[in-house]
Ligand SMILES: Nc1ncnc2c1ncn2[C@@H]1O[C@H](COP(=O)(O)OP(=O)(O)OP(=O)(O)O)[C@@H](O)[C@H]1O
């Protein structure tokens with residue numbers, strides 16, 4: 001589904017934020033990407049969707065090279081891969097109702113006979129667990145957890161195969177985090193989505209991901225199946241991260 005090979009991303013100021021990252025996400029799988037602040041997780045995510053300056057390396061989505069994609073290739077990429085960020089308020093237009101926002105995204109999906117945008121938007125808002133009748137409300141009228149549901153509905157509107165979720169629950173209360181994580185897992189199951197799940201929170205990643213890659217200073221220092229990596233981390237940096245695990249486990253288990 002997604003293959004990243006020797007990716008190097010350098011910002012215009014010369015800062016090399018990603019320095020030789022390789023990773024793979026298979027169809028329907030979840031890869032967790034963890035690492036300290038500034039290690040290059042978001043930059044990797046942005047490079048995959050064409051929002052960060054790739055200096056070298058290859059990114060293939062469904063076998064198609066997407067580095068520097070323009071025109072039709074870029075449009076296809078936007079339909080296949082969707083990125084959801086930590087702060088939905090920054091990515092939702094405050095002057096559009098959420099119904100308008102999701103309808104607009106439905107309009108960017110591949111054409112589908114008989115699909116009515118308004119009905120599809122209602123269906124998507126229901127799919128992410130929002131109550132009926134919320135379409136006419138504006139972003140500021142929602143809680144953080146509800147807004148993340150709106151952001152998910154909008155991302156799903158184009159019927160993507162891969163979702164990149166960048167710290168999507170980091171700003172939420174622990175109990176709300178758990179419900180959003182469970183929603184994401186249910187959506188993944190029902191829709192057969194592949195996920196690249198980015199978080200600095202290793203307990204969240206353990207809950208979400210079948211395999212994990214650990215980033216530090218622009219590079220992946222260790223990767224492997226989640227269980228094995230958590231049971232027997234090899235790299236000292238992974239060991240240090242695991243020693244500092246927070247307490248979400250109990251909340252999601254309950
Ligand atoms: N637009 C930019 N221009 C220049 N440097 C940037 C830019 N965005 C990020 N960086 C730098 O690139 C490096 C990686 O940043 P990035 O945001 O990818 O890290 P991260 O792992 O997502 O961190 P966090 O956990 O805090 O979100 C950091 O040193 C950051 O300062």
Ligand SMILES: [Mg+2]
Pocket residue numbers: 041042043166167
């Ligand atoms: Mg980040």
